[in-house]
Amino acid sequence: MKAICFYFQVHQPNRLKTYRFFDIGKDHHYYDDLQNKYIIKRVAEKCYLPTNNLILNLIKEYGTSFKISFSISGVAIEQFEKYVPEVLESFKQLAETGCVEFLCETYSHSLACLKSKEEFERQVNMHRNKIKELFNQDPKTFRNTELIYYDTLGVWVADMGFETMLTEGAKQVLAWRSPGYLYTNCINPKLKLLLKNYRLSDDIAFRFSQREWDQWPLTTEKYVDWLNALDPNEEVVNLFMDYETFGEHQWAETGIFDFMRYLPACVFSNSPYTFKTPSELSKLLQPVGYIYANNPISWADEERDITAWLGNKLQQDAFDSLYELENKVKNCDDLDIQKDWLYLQTSDHFYYMCTKWFSDGDVHKYFNPYGSPYEAFINYMNVLSDFELRVNNILNTKYTYPPLNNNSYNNNEIINNMEKNKKKKNPQRVMKQRTKIKSKDIQFSDLLNISLANIRKIIGPIDVETIAIAIIGVEDEIKDVILSNMGMRKLAIYEKLDIDYSQIKQSDIIKARKIILERMKKLIS
Amino acid sequence: MKVLMFGWEFPPHITGGLGTACFGLTKGLLHQGVEVIFVVPKAYGDESQETVKLINASNISIDIRKRITQKYLKNITYIEIASNLVPYIGIEPFEKIINSETKTIKHNFDESIFREKFEFSGQYGPNLMKEVVRYALVASSIAETTDFDIIHAHDWLTYPAGIAAKKISGKPLVVHMHATEFDRSGENINQNVYDIERKGMQEADMVIAVSNYTRNIIIERYGINPDKVITVYNAVEYDETYFKYREEKSFPEKVVTFLGRVTYQKGPDYFVEAANKVLQVDKNVRFVMAGSGDMLIRMINRVAELSISSNFHFTGFLNEEEVNRLFAISDVYVMPSVSEPFGISPLEAMRSSVPVVISKQSGVAEILQHALKIDFWDIDAMADSIYGLLHYNALSEMFRKEGKKEVERLKWKSSARKVIEVYEKALALSTKNIKMKKIS
Numbered sequence: 001m002k003a004i005c006f007y008f009q010v011h012q013p014n015r016l017k018t019y020r021f022f023d024i025g026k027d028h029h030y031y032d033d034l035q036n037k038y039i040i041k042r043v044a045e046k047c048y049l050p051t052n053n054l055i056l057n058l059i060k061e062y063g064t065s066f067k068i069s070f071s072i073s074g075v076a077i078e079q080f081e082k083y084v085p086e087v088l089e090s091f092k093q094l095a096e097t098g099c100v101e102f103l104c105e106t107y108s109h110s111l112a113c114l115k116s117k118e119e120f121e122r123q124v125n126m127h128r129n130k131i132k133e134l135f136n137q138d139p140k141t142f143r144n145t146e147l148i149y150y151d152t153l154g155v156w157v158a159d160m161g162f163e164t165m166l167t168e169g170a171k172q173v174l175a176w177r178s179p180g181y182l183y184t185n186c187i188n189p190k191l192k193l194l195l196k197n198y199r200l201s202d203d204i205a206f207r208f209s210q211r212e213w214d215q216w217p218l219t220t221e222k223y224v225d226w227l228n229a230l231d232p233n234e235e236v237v238n239l240f241m242d243y244e245t246f247g248e249h250q251w252a253e254t255g256i257f258d259f260m261r262y263l264p265a266c267v268f269s270n271s272p273y274t275f276k277t278p279s280e281l282s283k284l285l286q287p288v289g290y291i292y293a294n295n296p297i298s299w300a301d302e303e304r305d306i307t308a309w310l311g312n313k314l315q316q317d318a319f320d321s322l323y324e325l326e327n328k329v330k331n332c333d334d335l336d337i338q339k340d341w342l343y344l345q346t347s348d349h350f351y352y353m354c355t356k357w358f359s360d361g362d363v364h365k366y367f368n369p370y371g372s373p374y375e376a377f378i379n380y381m382n383v384l385s386d387f388e389l390r391v392n393n394i395l396n397t398k399y400t401y402p403p404l405n406n407n408s409y410n411n412n413e414i415i416n417n418m419e420k421n422k423k424k425k426n427p428q429r430v431m432k433q434r435t436k437i438k439s440k441d442i443q444f445s446d447l448l449n450i451s452l453a454n455i456r457k458i459i460g461p462i463d464v465e466t467i468a469i470a471i472i473g474v475e476d477e478i479k480d481v482i483l484s485n486m487g488m489r490k491l492a493i494y495e496k497l498d499i500d501y502s503q504i505k506q507s508d509i510i511k512a513r514k515i516i517l518e519r520m521k522k523l524i525s
Numbered sequence: 526m527k528v529l530m531f532g533w534e535f536p537p538h539i540t541g542g543l544g545t546a547c548f549g550l551t552k553g554l555l556h557q558g559v560e561v562i563f564v565v566p567k568a569y570g571d572e573s574q575e576t577v578k579l580i581n582a583s584n585i586s587i588d589i590r591k592r593i594t595q596k597y598l599k600n601i602t603y604i605e606i607a608s609n610l611v612p613y614i615g616i617e618p619f620e621k622i623i624n625s626e627t628k629t630i631k632h633n634f635d636e637s638i639f640r641e642k643f644e645f646s647g648q649y650g651p652n653l654m655k656e657v658v659r660y661a662l663v664a665s666s667i668a669e670t671t672d673f674d675i676i677h678a679h680d681w682l683t684y685p686a687g688i689a690a691k692k693i694s695g696k697p698l699v700v701h702m703h704a705t706e707f708d709r710s711g712e713n714i715n716q717n718v719y720d721i722e723r724k725g726m727q728e729a730d731m732v733i734a735v736s737n738y739t740r741n742i743i744i745e746r747y748g749i750n751p752d753k754v755i756t757v758y759n760a761v762e763y764d765e766t767y768f769k770y771r772e773e774k775s776f777p778e779k780v781v782t783f784l785g786r787v788t789y790q791k792g793p794d795y796f797v798e799a800a801n802k803v804l805q806v807d808k809n810v811r812f813v814m815a816g817s818g819d820m821l822i823r824m825i826n827r828v829a830e831l832s833i834s835s836n837f838h839f840t841g842f843l844n845e846e847e848v849n850r851l852f853a854i855s856d857v858y859v860m861p862s863v864s865e866p867f868g869i870s871p872l873e874a875m876r877s878s879v880p881v882v883i884s885k886q887s888g889v890a891e892i893l894q895h896a897l898k899i900d901f902w903d904i905d906a907m908a909d910s911i912y913g914l915l916h917y918n919a920l921s922e923m924f925r926k927e928g929k930k931e932v933e934r935l936k937w938k939s940s941a942r943k944v945i946e947v948y949e950k951a952l953a954l955s956t957k958n959i960k961m962k963k964i965s
Contacts, residue, residue, distance in 0.1 A: 020905055020908070020909045021803075021806060021908070021909055021912040021913070021916075022802060022805065022806050022908070024806075312923070313919045313922065313923050314919050314920055314923060316919070317917070317918075317919030318919075355894075371898070372897070372898065374897055374913075374920060375897070377913070377917065377919075377920055378897075378909060378910065378912075378913030378917065378920065381913065381916075381917045382909070382913075
């Protein structure tokens with residue numbers, strides 16, 4: 001049997017905005033939403049939507065003979081949900097054909113595997129659940145961020161129930177051997193390994209449009225000739241690449257879409273190859289040997305190691321500083337902290353700090369928001385400093401926030417009141433009472449018996465005006481709980497609100513409180 | 526190859542970077558087997574003669590009757606001298622100039638410049654224009670009696686001399702732009718100086734620019750043919766004597782340093798504003814502004830107005846040893862120049878293992894990797910860079926180590942090699958031109 005295995009990586013990071021040191025302790029939103037939105041929309045338009053459409057048509061044309069696989073990072077999925085839901089819809093359509101396998105990876109496209117087994121597994125499970133939920137597939141194949149792989153990692157992955165893992169066909173682990181066979185992990189042979197054929201993959205992903213390349217232009221016929229010229233005993237050609245190859249790295253004008261459109265036809269008519277997914281291959285093929293990878297390998301750069309992310313002191317320092325917070329973050333019962341913790345782990349942040357590419361590296365520059373690796377480092381460390389402050393604040397005093405820039409009297413009063421309340425209340429009592437609450441007879445005053453994190457969840461999506469109306473006339477204690485948990489930004493808006501209280505009717509107040517009550521009920525049930 | 530080189534100053538009698546650059550380059554050229562005859566307006570006798578044959582223009586007599594350069598001199602007979610005509614000028618002489626010369630002076634050249642001998646001051650004083658013209662006359666005399674292959678003139682002060690020497694000898698001329706009038710004066714340029722610069726570059730066979738930044742100005746603002754403008758970066762002297770300065774800090778705070786003339790071109794006001802931003806968040810920093818200039822009083826007032834005087838220090842003019850001692854206690858060096866053709870001072874800071882923040886509007890930004898580069902007007906980015914270097918040790922450690930290595934690699938030898946390539950081009954061009962003339 002001879003098979004082609006296509007796997008495309010879909011990922012876009014949450015790029016950070018320019019975050020200065022004087023924002024530390026004041027601004028807790030780290031992301032350049034405008035830019036992220038712009039980029040994901042642009043790539044959706046140029047790559048994801050047209051290529052998905054192309055693949056869907058190929059599947060319609062060739063039925064089950066044309067198969068491919070995708071890995072979509074969790075942070076990319078979230079951005080699709082937020083900015084371009086039609087992309088997710090088209091991936092779902094692909095999933096429904098049964099010809100597309102969705103692989104599992106770390107949710108935030110992170111390097112957690114190099115630091116923390118626990119965090120790594122947590123993120124893999126998060127991603128696994130997300131894939132199940134979206135595409136109704138239980139992933140059996142794993143691909144790690146940037147195809148990073150080493151022996152022990154393979155064991156972890158196998159222990160989590162994965163049967164197959166993808167990685168780079170790096171020279172340092174293959175030596176004279178060919179990536180054209182199925183291999184296994186050297187400690188746990190149950191985990192099958194598919195290795196990227198980097199020459200044939202990069203012919204499409206990098207060299208396709210390079211006019212100085214002596215093989216330019218690359219036609220489907222030429223490419224299939226190359227496939228046929230491979231050792232006849234080889235069983236599989238693994239073509240792994242960024243999905244953005246289509247239409248973004250290689251523009252539509254280069255003919256990349258036409259190449260893909262006519263490739264299956266040419267393969268079927270001129271070669272013995274078929275198209276298979278990773279899961280199919282691991283069932284169909286017999287492994288021929290072990291892969292020994294003591295040190296991590298990856299698909300990046302010439303070195304095919306992890307130096308693109310952790311090659312210099314800056315990257316290592318930023319990386320270590322981040323994971324020093326791991327245990328603290330685990331104890332933070334706060335949605336925003338948990339989200340930021342995920343987003344800050346995304347490998348791209350460390351990639352931007354790479355100093356290897358002073359001489360070359362067009363790939364590193366791709367959508368890189370920074371002028372230099374040092375700017376990337378400083379920006380990241382500023383953000384991380386704020387994040388650490390927040391984590392410490394939540395752990396030390398669960399009631400206070402860092403003070404506003406210009407402390408207004410109101411604000412001080414609230415914080416003072418909170419201090420008083422803190423003394424009055426015993427947290428254990430709160431815990432006890434909390435269990436008693438039933439969604440049926442929930443009351444507005446029950447806010448006092450709900451954890452602060454949950455209060456934040458409840459009032460988070462509600463607009464400031466509604467909250468302001470709802471707390472008219474309530475006990476100070478409740479008022480304080482709400483105000484001190486709506487976040488500094490909303491609090492500032494609240495203080496500037498100009499409400500004519502004489503115009504507000506009792507019914508308005510009840511209506512506003514009802515909105516909050518509804519959310520409380522929902523959360524508790 | 527033998528080069529007749531015209532400069533305005535030579536170590537140790539220098540007022541700034543021009544002399545240093547000429548000296549470094551001359552040494553580099555000698556290393557490559559090039560012979561240099563260096564002409565200065567006034568030699569004091571204690572100049573380093575190890576590398577170069579130094580000619581004292583004051584000792585040269587001229588034959589007035591020839592007056593080959595007369596036609597050319599007409600163009601520059603009347604020149605208004607503004608206070609900032611000179612590139613790389615040091616701090617002290619600058620003050621002297623502005624004190625003595627806040628008014629512009631009209632020169633009507635007296636006959637003294639046509640006397641047989643003339644005593645140059647070699648300074649940048651009120652007689653500057655007179656000296657420039659006399660220097661050109663001397664140049665023609667030297668060019669007539671000396672044997673050489675090519676002429677190399679440094680900065681506009683020596684361009685009339687370079688042109689005169691070319692006219693007399695027919696040898697190719699290379700002019701070296703260490704600064705343009707736009708760097709010195711912003712948009713309010715001195716038209717006469719601009720004209721001399723342009724004329725020099727037009728007459729020259731090749732033009733050397735100290736950076737692409739300067740090269741672009743030459744092409745865009747002076748309309749010089751891009752084909753004959755070539756960038757050759759400066760370098761920095763590197764020897765162990767620079768590390769003998771071990772200064773103990775007598776206070777725990779970190780030190781952020783600005784060093785240079787306190788004038789518009791150097792952007793001291795942006796430094797003060799950035800310092801304020803940093804001090805709002807972190808009081809454990811001391812800012813030092815070393816140097817003097819026409820904006821100094823304004824800076825002192827602004828610092829007081831911002832109530833940051835207790836963490837902001839003015840040193841006035843510092844000599845070389847004091848500069849090195851200041852570098853020894855500095856944690857960050859900032860060069861916020863509004864327009865800087867090259868900028869040797871960050872290299873000197875890096876040589877002393879001080880991390881640097883430099884403006885993108887500088888030539889040196891083109892060649893440095895281990896430096897934070899910011900737009901001079903972006904005080905947020907400047908403050909953030911300073912803060913980053915002070916607080917994130919991984920970054921400052923990398924800069925200290927790698928920055929020093931990087932500067933070590935910038936050698937005058939390699940700059941000289943590039944200059945020789947320019948000479949060769951100029952020679953090839955001029956022989957071609959001679960042939961063409963013969964044919965026609």
